[in-house]
Amino acid sequence: MKKTVVWEKKHLLGIEELSKEEIILLLDQAESFKEVVKRAIPKVPPLRGKTIVNLFCEPSTRTRTSFELAAKRLSADTVSVATSSSSFLKGETLKDTARNLEAMNIDMIIIRHSCAGAPKFLSECVNASVVNAGDGSHEHPTQALLDVFTLREKLKKIEGLKVSIIGDIEHSRVARSNIWALTKLGAKVTVCGPRTMMPAGIEKMGVKVTCDVNEALEGADAINVLRIQLERQKQQLFPSTREYVRNFGITKDRLKKHAKKDILILHPGPINRDVELSQDAADGEYSVILEQVTNGVAVRMAVLFLLSTTRQIIEQAQKE
Amino acid sequence: MKSNKTEILDKEGMDRVIKRMAHEIVEQNRGVENLAIIGIKTRGAYIAGRLASKLKEIEKQTIPVGALDITLYRDDLTEIAAQPTVHATEIDFDITGKNIILVDDVLFTGRTVRCALDELVDFGRPAKIKLAVLIDRGHRELPIRPDYVGKNIPTARKDRIEVKLKELDGNEEVMMIQEDQEKAKK
Numbered sequence: 001m002k003k004t005v006v007w008e009k010k011h012l013l014g015i016e017e018l019s020k021e022e023i024i025l026l027l028d029q030a031e032s033f034k035e036v037v038k039r040a041i042p043k044v045p046p047l048r049g050k051t052i053v054n055l056f057c058e059p060s061t062r063t064r065t066s067f068e069l070a071a072k073r074l075s076a077d078t079v080s081v082a083t084s085s086s087s088f089l090k091g092e093t094l095k096d097t098a099r100n101l102e103a104m105n106i107d108m109i110i111i112r113h114s115c116a117g118a119p120k121f122l123s124e125c126v127n128a129s130v131v132n133a134g135d136g137s138h139e140h141p142t143q144a145l146l147d148v149f150t151l152r153e154k155l156k157k158i159e160g161l162k163v164s165i166i167g168d169i170e171h172s173r174v175a176r177s178n179i180w181a182l183t184k185l186g187a188k189v190t191v192c193g194p195r196t197m198m199p200a201g202i203e204k205m206g207v208k209v210t211c212d213v214n215e216a217l218e219g220a221d222a223i224n225v226l227r228i229q230l231e232r233q234k235q236q237l238f239p240s241t242r243e244y245v246r247n248f249g250i251t252k253d254r255l256k257k258h259a260k261k262d263i264l265i266l267h268p269g270p271i272n273r274d275v276e277l278s279q280d281a282a283d284g285e286y287s288v289i290l291e292q293v294t295n296g297v298a299v300r301m302a303v304l305f306l307l308s309t310t311r312q313i314i315e316q317a318q319k320e
Numbered sequence: 321m322k323s324n325k326t327e328i329l330d331k332e333g334m335d336r337v338i339k340r341m342a343h344e345i346v347e348q349n350r351g352v353e354n355l356a357i358i359g360i361k362t363r364g365a366y367i368a369g370r371l372a373s374k375l376k377e378i379e380k381q382t383i384p385v386g387a388l389d390i391t392l393y394r395d396d397l398t399e400i401a402a403q404p405t406v407h408a409t410e411i412d413f414d415i416t417g418k419n420i421i422l423v424d425d426v427l428f429t430g431r432t433v434r435c436a437l438d439e440l441v442d443f444g445r446p447a448k449i450k451l452a453v454l455i456d457r458g459h460r461e462l463p464i465r466p467d468y469v470g471k472n473i474p475t476a477r478k479d480r481i482e483v484k485l486k487e488l489d490g491n492e493e494v495m496m497i498q499e500d501q502e503k504a505k506k
Binding site for chain 1: 442
């Protein structure tokens, strides 16, 4: 029997490879899962008996917890592998680790890695479904999905919205995934940051580029403020934190002067308070930062559910 | 492929059947006190809404109505023809202690009702759950039986029952579609 498949992908490696329709399907499904998350017993059985491994080769609180909760709310069993206590320290390669995990009969691997392309590599050497939870400065697809989900929920549409992404664009996988998702859905995207943190040729992704934060705020419906990776201060990409705050920090004063009154403020976390985002702006009324986190679980449930059903359909077809 | 279509209920027939079921519910429940109606998506939810408005006509009281999406509770996620799409469950009242009338359009194997019961008890602990269906076509695979039936239709396993509702299909009717006997033998 030929099945109508609405979602054909076995892995989620990035937003770049998704069509507009696939993104919309994911967002619609996430809406249904948001209702599940709000129930008195927020747990449903579709992934019962499935095993999901969280393979995090970089630190993370939000994403890892969010994926783990999403998996548990779908009744999957989860195992977390943190690199600091795993055989990576003994020099085992990523491929060997993954294949060993797979030998224990797992269904999905959620991976975060400092190397761009690690999830893609993994998807080619294992049979399990692979979900990218952030790879180097390449992509962080579920973050972009939850950002877009939050925007759509608040503003009822994405098409035609003006969204500015502010901060370290060069090293940000969140920026890249967001640009893909927003432009595919028809939003107008502006990226803004210090010249030293602006990758060459970024305008080829269909975005407007500016180094003037006030210009980026002008007329924007929403801003996505990225974390300044203070650990990169060693590379001297900006002279001092104080100077960054003066030129690019988002404060209530700056918002009052240059932004629309009802501008939405997003931040992927963790926040450097009073660096990229001032205290009063981060906790202000237009900040949707905590809603982003809540939505993250629903979005990840939708991702895990769709990947799992597709994988089962593919496996069944192979048997027949 | 040749097939035989027989009409089982037309618009008026459907309306009469739902009205009768509403009266039966009022009679057995001695009114509509503590009653709540929950339909199984998609068609059961519409029939639940109609049942509730008939009950309101009879008893002049508004009864809480909810809709249940059972996709996440199915035991055949990979066997159904199309990849499943999850819709939201809409129950905005507490079901604990209530007498619930669970509503679906067609009762067949009973597996849908099993999913609905599993999901419902995750929402609370109702005093009672009763089952109302527009059509009972037999062939149960689980020990489940309806309390209120619109119409009993003896069917062969391969037959299909099509319920059409104006909200979804533009017209109102229940049809039975039988595969051509000759063809079936081959």
